[in-house]
Amino acid sequence: MAAFLPPRGMRDFYPEEYRLRETIFTAWRDAARTHGFESYDAPVVESMELLERKAGEEISEQIYTFQDKSGRRLALRGELTPSLARMINARQRELAFPLKWSAIVQCFRYERMTRGRKREHYQWNLDIVGEESVMAEAEVICTAVDALQRLGFSCSDLQVRVGSRALLGELFALCGLVPEQYSACFLVLDKRGKIADEEIASLLADAGISKSRIGPILDMTSIRTLEEAQSRAGASSRAISDLRELFTVAEPMGFRDDLVFDISIVRGLGYYTGIVFEAFDTGRKLRAVFGGGRYDNLLSLLGGDRMPCVGLGFGDVVVAELLAECGKTPRTSPRVDCAVGFMDAASRDIAMRVAACARQSGRECDTTLAPEKAKVFFKRANRIGAQHAIFIGPDEAATGRIHVKNMATGVQVECSIEGLAASLSAGKDQDTDSTDGHQ
RNA sequence: GUGGGUGUAGUUCAGUUGGUUAGAACGCCAGAUUGUGGAUCUGGAGGUCGAGGGUUCAAAUCCCUCCAUCCACCCCA
Incomplete structure (x- = not known):
């Protein structure tokens, strides 16, 4: 028996595993390049202060933190977006927007492991900064779908489910909620189906939402189609017109068949503001293969000017499992x-x-x-x-x-x-x- | 954090109600073939049976603790 193993949740890559990793990375890189994204990188260690400024999250429990010998509070990045925001903010006057950036980086998370989740993974990040229109969402999704195709997947294997926090916000407003209450509602809706409605109701009550509004909020998750959503949000809904435009432009871009409207997609991260999306295997056996959305407020939150952003994260672990699940793991051998x-x-x-x-x-x-x-x-x-x-x-x-x-x-x-x-x-x-x- | 499963050769796993020297397959090494790989045949090496403690004449097997790992829940990239 081996005396030493990799630390819990960390992986060794023997040549055989490295070849699979390279296959995935190559699909990512080629898709990014094909779609005109530029590559960039950032340090794997960031200051805790940066990560903490990213609102609404109890981060320090879930990331690797440490102090350097001068007592600086540092952490291994759990995601790349704060670093990206820092980099953009630092050169906000000089960069030419909109810009399309791509990176493949290792991210760390200190948490319990389950299938498809280690304490470390490689994540492909696509971000478009400085574009207000839904073309930004369309472009990152199109590029991610391109990568999936390069790995041998088709639209019968995966679905990109698209929701919108902006739409939910409009619907919340119609229910009489104030914006400060939205984030609590997002989190609660994310749990719908996982915990009992009574618990959801009490969570909403805890968030200061009056009883009379809880029913309508829960009712939102019964919305199945864009038409249904429109009938509630109204013809002038900006969120609905964005969603419609995304579905429309997906047709000529070639990924319309992969898209499904799903109002329950809200994503866990606090900083999303608009359209959000997650790609799942058709059988829904695994976690999301990629996910992302619009985060128009993060840069200003971190001290920059307001800047519209759309990001997408695509991890190597789940996609490798999906390849195995579908029998599509490429047979690589040394050469x-x-x-x-x-x-x-x-x-x-x-x-x-x-x-x-x-x-x-x-x-x-x-x-x-x-x-x-x-x-x-x-x-x-x-x-x-x-x-x-x-x-x-x-x-x-x-x-x-x-x-x-x-x-x-x-x-x-x-x-x-x-x-x-x-x-x-x-x-x-x-x-x-x-x-x-x-x- | 909760519940359950599993730890035996490099790997995947057998191992009977506790009983002699713990097996197989694949892989590895060697030979058949002293200058030619994959296939075949033959042989060989390789194990503190996860660790520690306990019960017993006797433990891989039963009990306890710990560790590791997998699955589900929880949480989330």
Whole structure:
């Protein structure tokens, strides 16, 4: 038994797991780049003060906190948004808005673990800062759906459920609530279906909401369609027209089929102000794969000018589970263009020359570090996924003629060291010709 | 934090009412093949049975404590 394990909730990535992680990261990066997002990064350690300024959350219980040797109160970030807000605020006069930023960062959370939830995960963040219109929501969702497609998912696997805090706010106002009471109502509605209505009623009462209004609030969760919502909110509802516009533009953007209106989506984070959304697997067996929404007040809350923002967070843990659940986990194996080995000390320098030659021609090349038997070398070459294997023994060292073995076909061709690049290319063409003909 | 499950080889797991030297598969190593991988065959290595304590002539097995881990709830990225 291993004496040491990773700290609770933390993960090691062995090469096999690392390859899966890279597959996910690549889908994220490619989708972001394809949609014109710029990459950025921020420190994994932030000041507690920044995190605490983010209203309405009992953070310090749930994040890793510590003091540095000067007594500064610091924390491992639990999410990237406060750092983003800090960065934007610091250069609010110089940045050109709207801007579209993407980052893949590791976030930490000190909490109990369950399925799909560790104490650390990698999260892809997409944010659009400085855009008032619902095009910002459309663009981040479209980009996230793009990434899902790159991983092999289709709209039959996932649904993006869209709600709106702005809509709920309008409906609350019609019930006679004041804005200060909204956030308590959001949290309570989020619990609808999880706890009994009587408990919800008493929670609302605790928030200072009079009895006569509790019924109408609970009743809101029975709204199923946008039309129904409109009939309550009224024809002039800004929230409804935003939602309608999102669904409309999703059509030409290609993700209309993934969208579903769901008034019960409110999200746990306190800073959301408008449209909010979460993507779930169709079977609803797992947690949200990604989620996000509009947070127009966070930057001003942290000392900047008011700035409309839309953000999206997409974690690696749940999507990996969903890949497994759907049988779509890509089968990855190690791969390298060629491997070079040598039989004895006298052959070493020729082998290294051959390897250098291969690398100069742009090939990936693994080399044996010590003399080994041919059998051991070829076995290892096979294991590391070498497409070609070149074994140097006394004969090759003496004549300068080397044998390039195509590991897929077993065919071995002889060439000079200078002719190596050509042989590797020839073998490569052969490989692709011999496959099913794709690409 | 609550409830339940599980801890045996590198991995996944068997292991009978407590009873002799704890097994299998896969993986690993070696040989068959002294310069050629994947397939096959043969052999080998590898275990303080999660830790500590208790009951017993005898504990992987029963009891207690702790630790780890998984699932559900709670909470949330």
